[in-house]
Amino acid sequence: MEIIFTSDFLINLFSAGVRLAAPLLMAALGEIIAERSGLLNIGIEGIILLGALFAVFGADFSGNAWVGALSAVITGAILGLIFAFITVTLGGDQVVTGTAINILALGLSTYLFRLAYGLEGSSHEVEFFRPLAIPVLAEIPFIGPIFFRQSLLVYLAFILVPITAYFLFRTMWGLSLRAVGDHPRAADTMGINVTRTRYLAVTAGGMLAGLAGSILTLSHLNIFVENISAGRGFIALAAVVFGQWSPVGAMFSALLFGVADAFQLRLQTISKILPYQLLATIPYILTVLALVGVVGRAYPPKSLGTPYLREGRGS
Amino acid sequence: MTKDKIPLLEMRDITKRFPGVLANDRINFRVHEGEIHSLLGENGAGKSTLMNILYGLVAPDSGKILIRGKEARIHSPLDAIDKGIGMVHQHFMLVDRLSVVENVVIGTRPPGYPVFRKETAVERVSRLIKEYGFEIDPLSPVHLLSVGQQQRVEIIKALYRGADLLILDEPTAVLTPSEVIELFRLLQNLRQAGHGIIFITHKLNETLEISDEITVIRQGRVVDTVLPQNIDRAGLASLMVGRNVLFDLPHPVFEREQRVILDIQDLKVVDDRKIETVKGVSIQVRNGEIFGVAGVDGNGQRELVEAMTGLRQCASGSIIIDGVEVTGKSPGEILAQGVAHIPEDRQVRGLVMGFRIDENLILHDFNKPPFTRRGFLQHKEIYRWASQRARDFDIRPPEPRLKAQQLSGGNQQKVVLARELAKQPRLIIAVQPTRGLDVGATEYVHRKLMEARSDNAAILLVSTELEEVLSLSDIVAVMYEGRIVGTMARDEIDIGKIGLLMGGGHVD
Secondary structure, eight states, X not given: OGGGGSHHHHHXXXXXXXXHHHHHHHHHHHHHHHHHTTOOOTTHHHHXXXXXHHHHHXXXXXXXXXXXXXXXHHHXXXXXXXXXXXXXXXXXXXXXXXXXXXXXXXXXXXXXXXXXXXXXXXXXXXXXXXXXXXXXXXXSTTHHHHHSEEEXXXXXXXXXXXXXXXXHHHBHXXXXXXXXXXXXXXXXXXXXXXXXXXXXXXXXXXXXXXXXXXXXXXXXXXXXXXTTTTTHHHHHHHHHHHTTTOHHHHHHHHHHHHHHHHHHHHHHHHOSSSOHHHHTTHHHHHHHHHHHHHTTTOOOOTTTTOOOOOOSSOO | OOTTSOOSEEEEEEEEEETTEXXXXXXXXXXXXXOEEEEEEOTTSSHHHHHHHHTTSSOOSEEEEEETTEEOOOOSHHHHHHTTEEEEOSSOOOOTTXXXXXXXXXXXXXXXXXXXXXXXXXHHHHHHHHHTTOOOOTTSBGGGSOHXXXXXXXXXXXXXXXXXXXXXXXXXXXXXXXXXXXXXXXXHHHHHTTOEEEEEEOOHHHHHHHOSEEEEEETTEEEEEEOGGGOOHHHHHXXXXXXXXXXXXXXXXXXXXXXXXXXXXXXXXXXXTSOEEEEEEEEEEETTEEEEXXXXXXXXXXXXXXXXXXXXXXXXXXXXXTTEEOTTOOHHXXXXXXXXXXXXXXXXXXXXXXXXXXXXXXXXXXXXXTTEETTEEOHHHHHHHHHHHHHHTTOSSOOTTSBGGGSOHHHHHHHHHHHHGGGOOSEEEEESTTTTOOHHHHHHHHHHHHHHHHTTOEEEEEOSOHHHHHHHOSEEEEXXXXXXXXXXXXXXXXHHHHHHHHTTOOOO
16 A cells, blocks of 8 residues: 555656546536536537547548637537537427537447447547646656646647636627526526527537547547447546536536546556445445535526426416 | 606507417607606516517517607617616516626626626726715625615616616515615616606506606506606506505494414524524414515525424424424414415415415315215316306406416416315415506405405415505514514504614614
8 A cells, every 4th residue: 555655656657647637627617518508418528529529530531630629619519519408499308418418429439439449349540739838837746747748739728717707707709608597588588699609508518528528539548439438428527516506616526527537547447346336336326415515505607407488377 | 746858768559469468569758868657567568578679688560669759779788788778677588507797797808708797897997986976896696785776786687788778677576675766866877867667567556656657557458658747556456457446445343352363483494505593583373364574685584484384494493383392393283273375475485386276276175075075086177166266256367177287377376266265264375466466466466365354364464565564463563683663553553663674773
């Protein structure tokens, strides 16, 4: 057990934690935007998965990781638009729609993947985003290797935290978005287009979830394996709740889950007693515990999960 | 009146049909600058639809809207705001968690757009708040404000957008008597400043007091447009309802032996936020008597009733019904003591909206004969019984297989009454029994309560409608901040004193 407390181990653990937190954070930020508008998109799990696949397709066919990331964003945008069409325009149930996207993504990604790469377990390696040491900062002892020797997409996830927070709390757009999520009718009577706001919010959320998927394939591994998302979308959903719908809160939640994931991966190699399947459940158990902890203290956007229909008598 | 001037607003031949209802039938309506124009009508008469059309929330089937003589196309609230129309909705359109300033500037393009420059916004909103003499902290989250203050925020919202035509939808429904006076003073100031004001209401006294002109709507049509000086309350009521209305029910005095049926001693109750909202209430209600509890919403009435009916735990104190201690008993055990409960929200607690009328009528006794035998519901028996109840209580249409949600509010309430009064209760707890009902249905509910009084039931009436409490009660109590702050018998009622007590004032 002493091995755990060496500084090499800790640096290694936390830098992996930051890396593993990045896709959770990216997806959670997108989900915060969607949920702040009143749309609960549990389909981000599926969007992450398809984003991961199309990132590989894009990078593979073009030989350029940037094209891969862009494909993932476009994939996410399309899925976000589909979600918006079903839940906003048609007034469909959000949980059912999200679940449908997850099921569709699982099947479709496997099918397309095998179509492209045959029956092997993984794709061949593609161009990816290599770790990029930031001059000066990367040299800081302890902090440097943990935070400043990551890949571009990981940096992007963290840079998006203050940007999202600024957007939500310091712009008129963010104000409108929050009003729509809390009281769509009030927003409507003040001349805010509820439909357009929700479309934009959930599409942006889809784009970020798609990009989160590309982190899995273009930053962590440079290959795609079936069901590579493995529930990360759901952990991101938990991070949103645990972070109380705030970008900074989501960042700390994502870091917690990321470090827990990194920790269990390391335990797997050290521990001879516990089966690795059991250890692999640690992040998920932590997710459940975290959610239990905030029950009764979390205040979701008031209209979350309910469609808004204007016409009709009375209120 | 400035009849020859071009009206600020003119609505011509507005027609709107909803499935099964002609909500607006060729309505003509005009408002001038510096005029308070009341739109009077019962619930469902079509007032709200007309105003929602004007505000761009509902599209009319036909008709024209003219603003200052020019035809205006209003397809969304944004169009309406552009045309200088502002609306204060009955259910405030405020986002609870946002601050006053944020609520006011939502959807506008202040300098710096799209960045939200908080300091500039606070400054501009503060100026407006001062200009109208309000006392509101612009940075306070809206949910911390009193209802009266929230209404002022709604008005500020409209004025901030430069509204010169203000629509107020039932603005006095949620206010205390003194807040109403303040609101009227504000409206008179706005009129003086040249604003046109549409005042939607079904309260006759207020209409007569504040209006320059009154348009009465019934069943989607304009019945008449009158001047307040040419008509009285009874005249307005018969225009509104289409028949003569009895305002004051006879209040006969019976000679009979009375004993205490409901005895509450020093009851304390906490609400969901663990805040004590009932702070030691003692009440005695006798048979053959209506005990009215007046007070503005949110002064502990809800928790008091919930504790009495077993829906909420009591922190301390005791509740005795006809000699039996029921403190801490379950709702079922309490109802079994001969208690009828006409709850505040008939659509949530009074009825199962997705159930049929007959199913709603047997909610208490569905598992007993004759409604259930050997574990099976006896549909024929239920139907026959329900049909009888529907006829007795004049439920329209008298078809027990309709779902509760298909009935109008008044008929829904009749279903609740038919169920609750069926068992000859010893104690009736009636909370806001006429909220949202039209004049006809209100009269019906009041008559039924008076009948129960004649039949020697003890009745606890909790209502925020002061007129209702005064016209029915033998004893009036005022509840303020969790306490009974005053009690008076029918013959010593002093309205001024009650109004003062409702607002937290002291009376010697």
